[in-house]
Amino acid sequence: MKIQNLISKAHNREVLTRDELIFLLNFPPEAPESYQVMATANHISKELTNNRAEIHAQLALNMAPCPGDCAFCSFSGKNGVFSRETRLPPAEAISYAKGFEKAGANAIYLMTTATYPFELFLEISREIRDHLDPETILIANVGDQSLLGAQKLRAAGFTGVYHALRLREGVDSALSPEARKQSLRNFQEAGLQVGTCVEPIGPEHDAMELADLIAFTAAINPSYSGAARRIPIPGTEMAARGTISELRMAQIVAVTRLGMPRTVAGNCTHEPCTLGGIAGANLFWAEAGANPRDIREKTEEGRGESVASCRVLFRESGWETLEGPSRYFGR
Numbered sequence: 629m630k631i632q633n634l635i636s637k638a639h640n641r642e643v644l645t646r647d648e649l650i651f652l653l654n655f656p657p658e659a660p661e662s663y664q665v666m667a668t669a670n671h672i673s674k675e676l677t678n679n680r681a682e683i684h685a686q687l688a689l690n691m692a693p694c695p696g697d698c699a700f701c702s703f704s705g706k707n708g709v710f711s712r713e714t715r716l717p718p719a720e721a722i723s724y725a726k727g728f729e730k731a732g733a734n735a736i737y738l739m740t741t742a743t744y745p746f747e748l749f750l751e752i753s754r755e756i757r758d759h760l761d762p763e764t765i766l767i768a769n770v771g772d773q774s775l776l777g778a779q780k781l782r783a784a785g786f787t788g789v790y791h792a793l794r795l796r797e798g799v800d801s802a803l804s805p806e807a808r809k810q811s812l813r814n815f816q817e818a819g820l821q822v823g824t825c826v827e828p829i830g831p832e833h834d835a836m837e838l839a840d841l842i843a844f845t846a847a848i849n850p851s852y853s854g855a856a857r858r859i860p861i862p863g864t865e866m867a868a869r870g871t872i873s874e875l876r877m878a879q880i881v882a883v884t885r886l887g888m889p890r891t892v893a894g895n896c897t898h899e900p901c902t903l904g905g906i907a908g909a910n911l912f913w914a915e916a917g918a919n920p921r922d923i924r925e926k927t928e929e930g931r932g933e934s935v936a937s938c939r940v941l942f943r944e945s946g947w948e949t950l951e952g953p954s955r956y957f958g959r
């Protein structure tokens with residue numbers, strides 16, 4: 629296998645195979661070949677978006693110890709970071725959402741932990757929807773859903789969802805990989821668009837695991853795919869496993885681009901960084917309220933980026949940003 633052949637293949641609009649993705653992922657991130665891959669992914673991402681990157685903004689409606697027990701998440705009951713539930717009052721949620729809209733976010737996400745009452749989520753979502761511009765795109769980031777639940781989300785005014793089959797789902801989480809996959813089918817059957825990602829990546833994930841998940845995300849024809857590294861929650865077993873560098877994450881986000889068809893224009897990375905931007909990431913997230921990667925109750929006072937700071941990171945990486953509703957979710 630030759631790197632130049634794979635680069636040519638990508639430029640010719642062909643999706644790389646699993647074996648080809650593994651070949652690329654096995655280069656050290658600092659190898660010249662990895663920089664070639666990042667340059668190629670950057671070129672494709674810009675070509676697909678006319679050099680307009682997007683910034684999506686997420687707010688959490690609650691913060692609670694969660695029985696999903698994803699070992700990488702600060703809400704996981706086992707990690708013991710948060711001991712009781714707090715819920716965002718509707719007025720505050722509306723204020724956050726309107727703030728994101730005013731700042732120019734291309735889509736607004738509402739997130740909850742897995743046990744937040746679904747009917748309450750729908751009720752608050754409708755209220756938030758009513759206070760936003762009709763053009764503003766609303767995305768749900770909630771637990772697994774039946775087809776009926778997915779249809780209710782659509783009826784409440786959501787354009788799409790963020791949902792992912794995470795790395796080692798069912799091993800590093802208490803959730804069923806099959807339930808995650810069924811939810812993805814339910815969302816799409818209900819007419820919701822799905823944004824997804826290869827996450828949360830740690831040093832223990834080898835090229836084969838990463839390539840398998842890249843290929844899985846490509847197979848569901850998402851609005852965007854991408855790659856995000858695991859952020860260590862202090863004192864947890866996951867933190868002891870270590871953290872990949874931003875450069876390795878940039879390499880993986882670039883390889884992910886080469887594993888997607890051209891119908892998938894979006895390529896996300898998290899947390900936002902210029903290395904991701906130059907490696908072909910064209911979607912960053914701003915965050916407010918609780919955040920599964922943060923131990924602060926208000927992530928905007930901790931790890932969370934704002935729409936404005938994401939815009940600066942994109943500009944520093946050579947990207948312009950889109951004004952108006954997300955094109956990834958507007959397919």
Ligand code: SF4
Pocket residue numbers: 694695696697698701702703704705740741742801920
């Ligand atoms: S990732 Fe979601 S399901 Fe898993 S512990 Fe965190 S909030 Fe719960």
